[in-house]
Amino acid sequence: MKEILVTGGLGYIGSHTVVALAEAGFRPVIIDDLSNSRREVLDGIAQITGFRPAFYAYDLRRRHQVKEVFEAHPDLAGIIHFAASKYVGESVEKPLLYYENNICSLLNLLNEALAAGVHPFIFSSSCTVYGEPEQLPVTEDMPVQPATSPYGNTKQIDEEILRDTAAVEPLRVIALRYFNPIGAHPSALIGELPVGVPQNLVPFITQTAAGLRDELKIFGNDYPTPDGTAIRDYIHVMDLAEAHVTALNRLLEGRNKENFEVFNIGTGKGSSVMEVVKTFIEETGVDLPYRITGRRPGDVTAVWADTTRARKELGWTARRTMAQALRDAWQWEKKVRNIEK
Numbered sequence: 234m235k236e237i238l239v240t241g242g243l244g245y246i247g248s249h250t251v252v253a254l255a256e257a258g259f260r261p262v263i264i265d266d267l268s269n270s271r272r273e274v275l276d277g278i279a280q281i282t283g284f285r286p287a288f289y290a291y292d293l294r295r296r297h298q299v300k301e302v303f304e305a306h307p308d309l310a311g312i313i314h315f316a317a318s319k320y321v322g323e324s325v326e327k328p329l330l331y332y333e334n335n336i337c338s339l340l341n342l343l344n345e346a347l348a349a350g351v352h353p354f355i356f357s358s359s360c361t362v363y364g365e366p367e368q369l370p371v372t373e374d375m376p377v378q379p380a381t382s383p384y385g386n387t388k389q390i391d392e393e394i395l396r397d398t399a400a401v402e403p404l405r406v407i408a409l410r411y412f413n414p415i416g417a418h419p420s421a422l423i424g425e426l427p428v429g430v431p432q433n434l435v436p437f438i439t440q441t442a443a444g445l446r447d448e449l450k451i452f453g454n455d456y457p458t459p460d461g462t463a464i465r466d467y468i469h470v471m472d473l474a475e476a477h478v479t480a481l482n483r484l485l486e487g488r489n490k491e492n493f494e495v496f497n498i499g500t501g502k503g504s505s506v507m508e509v510v511k512t513f514i515e516e517t518g519v520d521l522p523y524r525i526t527g528r529r530p531g532d533v534t535a536v537w538a539d540t541t542r543a544r545k546e547l548g549w550t551a552r553r554t555m556a557q558a559l560r561d562a563w564q565w566e567k568k569v570r571n572i573e574k
């Protein structure tokens with residue numbers, strides 16, 4: 234069984250990917266400093282998969298800790314790098330934290346990976362690199378727009394670091410540009426647990442439905458979209474997790490066409506905020522008080538993925554619906570809050 238290093242493997246997307254890796258016959262090895270996750274996530278992973286991955290509560294900014302993990306696992310076959318600070322708003326307040334964490338961590342990891350001869354590398358990028366796209370759906374060839382936050386900038390800089398390094402070193406990289414991951418594992422044993430007030434729509438919806446928040450704020454209904462609310466491409470986190478396994482296999486089997494490749498990972502379908510809210514109410518039967526407020530600075534009008542390249546080249550397509558993701562997110566929220574209904 235091949236060992237795969239998963240940084241940030243106890244976080245939201247990382248934990249679901251660890252499950253998908255274990256189910257595909259890999260042995261994930263996790264580094265996570267617990268800055269935005271909890272140790273108990275490991276129990277959820279073990280319950281789902283029957284396998285408890287090796288776990289290091291290490292900080293990737295400390296190069297000696299990264300080195301120690303490569304030394305303890307000399308047969309690593311590849312790396313999936315999720316660990317990063319991810320809050321757009323916080324990145325505006327604390328730019329140095331974001332540049333340090335998201336860039337130094339990558340540099341340490343790359344240096345140690347190359348020293349250890351581990352070359353397949355999957356990177357968590359984001360559709361935020363496209364900004365407000367000139368054309369929809371957005372393809373991978375569309376221009377990367379100037380970043381509107383330090384967080385967004387770190388993703389662009391990281392992609393450049395990886396592209397430049399893969400041009401001269403034996404590194405083989407796939408950058409996955411995620412659209413909007415939502416939902417949870419259907420077992421409700423792992424899911425998304427944001428710290429503080431959620432920045433994303435679906436955790437805000439489920440927390441409001443659970444009574445933790447008085448009402449859902451909908452940021453703007455005057456966008457030039459059919460119902461006036463912003464449009465995004467919501468992808469079930471398990472579909473996203475499986476995309477990592479598919480991309481990893483492409484690198485492990487040497488099927489990559491270039492040493493730095495980029496894929497959009499979305500469903501190819503845009504849904505408005507209002508559609509998500511209505512679907513949640515329909516699917517769960519739970520009342521959801523909401524109020525329209527002004528637009529939130531930095532939000533784009535609409536973005537959804539052209540998934541042709543992922544389908545043709547990777548052989549991956551999202552299989553789950555937005556409704557299913559909302560049901561799973563709600564099961565998870567109820568489990569976390571001990572709600573019986």
Ligand SMILES: NC(=O)c1ccc[n+]([C@@H]2O[C@H](COP(=O)([O-])OP(=O)(O)OC[C@H]3O[C@@H](n4cnc5c(N)ncnc54)[C@H](O)[C@@H]3O)[C@@H](O)[C@H]2O)c1
Nearest residue numbers: 241244245246265266267268269270292293316317357359
């Ligand atoms: N969730 C999204 O909507 C989204 C969208 C696009 C891209 N991404 C990217 O995907 C990746 C995973 O996102 P997520 O939503 O799972 O976030 P998350 O915060 O749940 O997971 C990241 C994990 O990395 C850990 N971590 C952070 N800094 C670390 C360090 N220096 N050393 C070790 N561990 C560290 C955190 O404790 C956390 O468990 C991130 O790189 C994020 O930027 C997320």
